[in-house]
Amino acid sequence: MTATSERSVPKPEFTDAEAGAKVFPDSNSRQYNYFKAQKRKQSHYEDVTVEVQPDPRHYLSQGWLYGFADGKGGYPLEWTVLKAWGSDRPVPERGPGSGGQGYEWPAHGWHEFRDPNEEWELTLYRYNANVVRQLNQNVEAARQAKAFEQWNQNWVDFVARHVGAWMHVDHGLGLYLFANANRRAPTNMHNNAISVNSMHRIRSAQDLALYNLTLTEEIEGFDGTAHLSTWNDDPAWAGVHETAEQLTGVWDWCEAIFAANVVFEPLVGELFRSNLVQQAAPANGDFVTPTLVGAAEYDYAERDLRYTKPMFRLLVDDKEFADHNKKIMQQWLSDWVPKCIAAARAMQPLWSQPDARPPRFEDGLDRAKSRFAGILSDLGLQAPKELSQ
Amino acid sequence: MSRQSVAKAHQKIQELSWEPAYHEPVSHYGTDYTFHKAQKKDPLKQVLRSYFPMQEEKDHRVYGAEDGAIRGNMFRQVQERWLEWQKLFLSIIPLPEISAARAMPLLFRTVPNPELHNGQAIQMIDEVRHSTIQQNLKRLYMNNYIDPAGFNSSLRNFQSDYCGTIGRQFAEGFITGDAITAASIYLTIVAETAFTNTLFVAMPAEAAANGDYLLPTVFHSVQSDESRHISNGYATLLMALSDESNHQLLERDLRYAWWNNHRVVDAAIGTFIEYGTKDRRKDRESYAEMWRRWIYDDYYRSYLVPLEKYGLVIPHDLIEEAWNQIWNKGYVHEVAQFFATGWLANYWRIDGMTDKDFEWFEYKYPGWYDKYGKWWENYNRLATPNGHNPIALEDVDYVYPHRCWTCMVPCLVREDMVMDKVDGQWRTYCHEACRWTDAEAFRPTYMGRNTPNMGKLIGSREWETLYHGWNWADVVSDMGFVRDDGKTLVAQPHLNLDPKKMWTLDHLRRCPPLQSPNVLLNEMNDEQRAAFVADYNRQGPAGRPARATA
Numbered sequence: 001m002t003a004t005s006e007r008s009v010p011k012p013e014f015t016d017a018e019a020g021a022k023v024f025p026d027s028n029s030r031q032y033n034y035f036k037a038q039k040r041k042q043s044h045y046e047d048v049t050v051e052v053q054p055d056p057r058h059y060l061s062q063g064w065l066y067g068f069a070d071g072k073g074g075y076p077l078e079w080t081v082l083k084a085w086g087s088d089r090p091v092p093e094r095g096p097g098s099g100g101q102g103y104e105w106p107a108h109g110w111h112e113f114r115d116p117n118e119e120w121e122l123t124l125y126r127y128n129a130n131v132v133r134q135l136n137q138n139v140e141a142a143r144q145a146k147a148f149e150q151w152n153q154n155w156v157d158f159v160a161r162h163v164g165a166w167m168h169v170d171h172g173l174g175l176y177l178f179a180n181a182n183r184r185a186p187t188n189m190h191n192n193a194i195s196v197n198s199m200h201r202i203r204s205a206q207d208l209a210l211y212n213l214t215l216t217e218e219i220e221g222f223d224g225t226a227h228l229s230t231w232n233d234d235p236a237w238a239g240v241h242e243t244a245e246q247l248t249g250v251w252d253w254c255e256a257i258f259a260a261n262v263v264f265e266p267l268v269g270e271l272f273r274s275n276l277v278q279q280a281a282p283a284n285g286d287f288v289t290p291t292l293v294g295a296a297e298y299d300y301a302e303r304d305l306r307y308t309k310p311m312f313r314l315l316v317d318d319k320e321f322a323d324h325n326k327k328i329m330q331q332w333l334s335d336w337v338p339k340c341i342a343a344a345r346a347m348q349p350l351w352s353q354p355d356a357r358p359p360r361f362e363d364g365l366d367r368a369k370s371r372f373a374g375i376l377s378d379l380g381l382q383a384p385k386e387l388s389q
Numbered sequence: 390m391s392r393q394s395v396a397k398a399h400q401k402i403q404e405l406s407w408e409p410a411y412h413e414p415v416s417h418y419g420t421d422y423t424f425h426k427a428q429k430k431d432p433l434k435q436v437l438r439s440y441f442p443m444q445e446e447k448d449h450r451v452y453g454a455e456d457g458a459i460r461g462n463m464f465r466q467v468q469e470r471w472l473e474w475q476k477l478f479l480s481i482i483p484l485p486e487i488s489a490a491r492a493m494p495l496l497f498r499t500v501p502n503p504e505l506h507n508g509q510a511i512q513m514i515d516e517v518r519h520s521t522i523q524q525n526l527k528r529l530y531m532n533n534y535i536d537p538a539g540f541n542s543s544l545r546n547f548q549s550d551y552c553g554t555i556g557r558q559f560a561e562g563f564i565t566g567d568a569i570t571a572a573s574i575y576l577t578i579v580a581e582t583a584f585t586n587t588l589f590v591a592m593p594a595e596a597a598a599n600g601d602y603l604l605p606t607v608f609h610s611v612q613s614d615e616s617r618h619i620s621n622g623y624a625t626l627l628m629a630l631s632d633e634s635n636h637q638l639l640e641r642d643l644r645y646a647w648w649n650n651h652r653v654v655d656a657a658i659g660t661f662i663e664y665g666t667k668d669r670r671k672d673r674e675s676y677a678e679m680w681r682r683w684i685y686d687d688y689y690r691s692y693l694v695p696l697e698k699y700g701l702v703i704p705h706d707l708i709e710e711a712w713n714q715i716w717n718k719g720y721v722h723e724v725a726q727f728f729a730t731g732w733l734a735n736y737w738r739i740d741g742m743t744d745k746d747f748e749w750f751e752y753k754y755p756g757w758y759d760k761y762g763k764w765w766e767n768y769n770r771l772a773t774p775n776g777h778n779p780i781a782l783e784d785v786d787y788v789y790p791h792r793c794w795t796c797m798v799p800c801l802v803r804e805d806m807v808m809d810k811v812d813g814q815w816r817t818y819c820h821e822a823c824r825w826t827d828a829e830a831f832r833p834t835y836m837g838r839n840t841p842n843m844g845k846l847i848g849s850r851e852w853e854t855l856y857h858g859w860n861w862a863d864v865v866s867d868m869g870f871v872r873d874d875g876k877t878l879v880a881q882p883h884l885n886l887d888p889k890k891m892w893t894l895d896h897l898r899r900c901p902p903l904q905s906p907n908v909l910l911n912e913m914n915d916e917q918r919a920a921f922v923a924d925y926n927r928q929g930p931a932g933r934p935a936r937a938t939a
Contacts, residue, residue, distance in 0.1 A: 008673075010668045015465065015468055015600065019532065022535060025538075026873050026874075030532050031541060033541050062850065067844055074561070095854065096908050121521045122448060124517070125518070132437065168405060183494045203441070210402070241411065245412040246411065256415075
């Protein structure tokens with residue numbers, strides 16, 4: 001006989017601590033009560049997002065506790081020149097016997113923004129996991145079907161050089177514009193949406209880089225380094241290169257997002273993706289590249305632009321600062337449209353490189369401008385005169 | 390694409406970055422450290438192609454377990470004593486998580502190695518994951534646990550409450566001041582590498598012992614990301630060490646970050662684990678035992694000490710002092726006693742300790758009963774309203790403490806309290822290390838060296854100041870810690886949900902007004918202040934008044 005000693009484990013107990021077991025004050029108050037829902041009922045997205053990043057204008061009674069060397073803590077509203085209603089009211093002063101009250105929630109208009117994509121962790125991982133899985137399958141199916149053998153040499157070079165060059169735009173903006181901006185906005189709803197935008201761009205950059213690696217392995221003579229020399233030295237890319245770097249150098253976080261998502265993407269990004277690569281690839285025997293580029297296009301058109309529009313529309317319609325904001329945004333349009341148009345025009349030689357030509361550059365640019373004008377119309381802004389350049 | 394090795398794929402994505410040819414990226418944050426560009430390896434070696442599906446799979450497990458917990462009526466077995474403390478913990482932790490996401494850009498321009506930026510961007514989105522997955526867990530507790538009060542007002546509470554303010558340092562320290570001090574040394578080298586072990590591993594184990602297996606489900610999933618973030622910090626630290634001019638700053642920042650993390654995290658997590666549990670098996674580890682294993686052995690001896698040969702000056706004295714505080718000076722017990730003393734200003738219910746708890750404490754911490762037993766007996770005696778005031782306002786041999794200006798935990802180990810006049814104000818500090826942090830480290834010069842990028846301690850750091858002279862009923866109303874009948878307090882010093890046994894604003898109305906210790910201190914003359922310090926240093930343990938001198 002072997003003796004078994006009793007193992008030391010916690011003993012479960014019946015506690016009956018489940019909802020509804022007793023009635024007492026608050027026993028049925030089962031929703032977060034510190035913010036007002038945008039719609040009739042609080043959404044799951046709002047519950048996991050709103051108010052995580054505090055604001056001394058409403059609840060933060062002891063104020064920010066740590067500051068930069070200039071004494072500013074938290075998320076200063078003046079990190080952008082745009083303003084939402086209430087922005088000019090001073091932060092409530094608290095001192096001996098003041099109590100902790102601030103302004104009534106939300107205290108200012110920045111807190112009214114909600115991401116229409118309702119991004120939080122569950123949604124962002126589902127979405128991006130689906131994208132990478134589908135892209136992997138597409139590329140793998142093409143590899144097994146020896147689809148790359150159908151490509152002519154000019155198209156092989158085009159993909160190596162020019163499709164490859166776009167990875168740098170995605171990477172640079174993803175990290176140094178969008179990820180950087182996730183520290184800058186005054187609410188959690190803004191910063192979460194911006195950080196998800198950042199991951200779309202970084203993922204898309206990696207999608208292109210790893211596709212480039214596959215093609216290097218699969219196509220004899222595919223130059224897996226050509227994207228680097230194209231990005232750095234090809235005059236057709238110099239305008240895009242310079243504009244991308246300029247975008248990462250913008251101090252004001254709203255201007256950076258506005259210039260990238262409202263101006264650069266429709267005039268340069270969509271021009272390149274939808275009006276060049278997507279149009280040229282099929283006629284050159286390539287059904288794979290459009291699936292990668294199409295994923296990036298969906299990221300922008302259906303997710304990133306989708307949050308950008310209400311973010312700025314709120315400011316355009318702001319009950320206190322609409323004119324102030326519109327004036328600044330119009331100025332940003334005047335600053336960025338010429339840069340982006342120039343970058344787009346510099347890319348024109350790309351249109352004549354594939355054997356099977358895409359529709360004319362000017363037609364593509366017209367479509368991009370028309371799309372851009374539609375976005376401005378949605379935002380209640382005027383197309384700047386520089387658009388006709 | 391799918392057949393490539395991780396190493397090859399990772400090597401390829403190194404081609405993505407480029408040296409600016411026309412314009413430099415914006416530089417929003419400063420540092421007094423010096424970094425030199427050098428080829429570095431991204432320690433995370435994470436490619437998004439595999440990262441997103443991996444995280445999605447982890448989510449499947451987490452959300453599957455959450456469904457299972459609800460279907461299996463987990464809350465019929467959850468200990469209320471435990472879940473009540475989660476009202477504090479889960480109100481705090483989503484902010485540090487999201488602040489860690491916001492902290493990553495502080496490193497982009499200050500650490501000029503693009504190879505490291507990929508890992509930092511992935512850490513950013515990991516932290517968005519953590520913050521929202523934890524908010525979601527709290528939402529589940531709110532919907533399914535017997536008492537939603539305190540969960541339902543969670544983030545407002547956290548932002549108004551003195552305990553929330555203590556926890557908020559663990560977030561704000563990541564995102565302001567010198568970029569390397571904040572986002573690298575405080576966040577990744579100390580908070581993540583040392584203290585997430587107790588936060589995300591030791592504490593969830595205790596949750597499971599109290600019938601809650603969702604906290605371990607969520608937090609172990611979180612911790613599996615933390616281990617990658619630790620590599621981020623290590624890579625940056627090695628780069629900082631390669632320039633000797635950084636060594637003095639590293640020494641400063643390690644001292645500050647270590648001591649502040651000890652004061653803040655050990656106060657909170659130690660209390661949750663020791664005073665929030667019903668598991669009193671003698672062979673279960675105490676917080677002190679866990680700390681010795683996870684922090685002293687795994688972090689200090691295995692991680693920090695080997696870095697000494699690279700020139701890192703390790704704060705051996707403060708590490709030993711933290712242990713001394715926990716083991717010899719009863720730091721966690723003093724904090725738990727204070728949280729319970731101040732129950733009326735909280736937003737959760739605190740269960741009293743029973744004979745079974747006393748026995749366990751005495752076994753794990755010999756001498757515990759002599760110090761704290763009587764006070765907890767008084768706590769139980771005064772738990773339900775019966776014509777008396779809350780324990781903080783009754784004579785139970787406890788002197789209401791002054792607050793530490795730096796860590797904002799009260800000065801509970803009375804003999805260690807120091808006082809200094811800083812920025813024209815008399816301030817109390819719980820320990821010399823906290824005085825040094827405020828008066829010497831967080832300054833534009835440090836030991837004669839210009840440190841223009843160092844941050845500042847700001848804000849109304851003593852909570853009581855805001856309510857100096859207020860009636861307690863008005864204080865609690867102002868903070869919003871009142872239930873939906875408009876009078877019953879969210880906080881209670883017991884777990885009885887019978888409305889007749891619960892404290893209301895009416896009970897507080899008859900209490901004497903709240904007095905700010907710091908306001909009173911600044912009203913004293915020099916002689917009175919000297920006498921105050923001398924008396925305070927002779928108080929304790931367990932907050933007892935100083936014994937009369939012979």
